[in-house]
Amino acid sequence: MRELIQAALAKAGDNQEINTFKKISGGDINEAFQVTTSENSYFIKANQQVPRHFFQMEVKGLELIRGTETIPAPTVYHYDLPENGGPGVMVMEWIHGTRKDDTGKRLGRQLAAMHQSQHDYYGLDGDTFVGTLTQPNGWYEDWPSYYREKRLLPQMKLADSQGLLHAGRRKRLEQLITKLDEWLPKQPGASLLHGDLWGGNWMAGPGGQPYLIDPSVLYGDRSFELAFTELFGGFPEGFYEAYNEVYPLPDSYADQKELYQLFYLIVHLNLFGESYGPSVDRVLQHYIG
Structure with missing residues (x-):
């Protein structure tokens, strides 16, 4: 999995070695990781067996939401279009914060x-x-x-x-x-x-x-x-x-x-x-x- 993610980061334009590779809770469907390099921090979803358009449609949804300029959604740096039933990775910006009163x-x-x-x-x-x-x-x-x-x-x-x-x-x-x-x-x-x-x-x-x-x-x-x-x-x-x-x-x-x-x-x-x-x-x- 680490090699698959390293390759996805390269496709996203980050060729630096992974410094931090931490598996996190990310839902029931995908594996989720926090990954850092010397260039950036990322939230990465990975799945060993997904339909070809699985990540593509999520990216489309995020783009439509961001396009309204009303509420933020994470930026996607790269996503795979795997062969049906193959492994896929989606690389997004790492979002971190805490809830405020408002x-x-x-x-x-x-x-x-x-x-x-x-x-x-x-x-x-x-x-x-x-x-x-x-x-x-x-x-x-x-x-x-x-x-x-x-x-x-x-x-x-x-x-x-x-x-x-x-x-x-x-x-x-x-x-x-x-x-x-x-x-x-x-x-x-x-x-x-x-x-x-x-x-x-x-x-x-x-x-x-x-x-x-x-x-x-x-x-x-x-x-x-x-x-x-x-x-x-x-x-x-x-x-x-x-x-x-x-x-x-x-x-x-x-x-x-x-x-x-x-x-x-x-x-x-x-x-x-x-x-x-x-x-x-x-x-x-x-x-x-």
């Missing part, structure tokens, strides 16, 4: 500003990843169609193939999918969304400045993003108040929140098994009865 408010304000960067269509022009699962995408003229066809249906089919849909769960899920238009706006703003924004996918940098990391971007209803932030926590005091001061959520958000959380619950059902089944059933019961 970090949560800054995160809320800056995310709200990012969500005001919008597209004419919903979705994305390339497949991304949610966890280790491929997330299919495409462009749609209305939001419920995208959410139905690219979010809920693929996860439902995967759950079915893994034997995770008992008869009652399958029936309620099918009913909910056919009724999405009753609950979701047809054409909300197509905001740029991080797409996987839980508490582990943002961090504090220098001066307490929040940074977004590990995106799985799309253009969609911003309520989808905010709903996920509430599912597993990890957002500091002042975040939601500050967000709403800049870009108030619609009154319908409370009614839609669990419907948007359902996607991520089914993803977790597919990744981690039946321990998430009762949460899926609770949401289905809420909407379908």
Whole structure:
């Protein structure tokens, strides 16, 4: 692995020998390292077996976020396009800092500003990843169609193939999918969304400045993003108040929140098994009865 990373650093333009090579906690999918040379400090992700576009789509997401000039995301110096199933490395700037009293408010304000960067269509022009699962995408003229066809249906089919849909769960899920238009706006703003924004996918940098990391971007209803932030926590005091001061959520958000959380619950059902089944059933019961 060290030789693979040394080669990636050379491709990034740093030909100095590695001084510090430290494995760190970086999530369940990739190995993560803090690496320093005499020129710079780096955060490096490495994976022994990834699809060819695995890092490419993450880089695209980081570039889209930075392009809004609203909230920072790490700079990428190099990433591999490995042969499918081969090893890959992604070299990024090392971000280090601690949260300040106003970090949560800054995160809320800056995310709200990012969500005001919008597209004419919903979705994305390339497949991304949610966890280790491929997330299919495409462009749609209305939001419920995208959410139905690219979010809920693929996860439902995967759950079915893994034997995770008992008869009652399958029936309620099918009913909910056919009724999405009753609950979701047809054409909300197509905001740029991080797409996987839980508490582990943002961090504090220098001066307490929040940074977004590990995106799985799309253009969609911003309520989808905010709903996920509430599912597993990890957002500091002042975040939601500050967000709403800049870009108030619609009154319908409370009614839609669990419907948007359902996607991520089914993803977790597919990744981690039946321990998430009762949460899926609770949401289905809420909407379908």
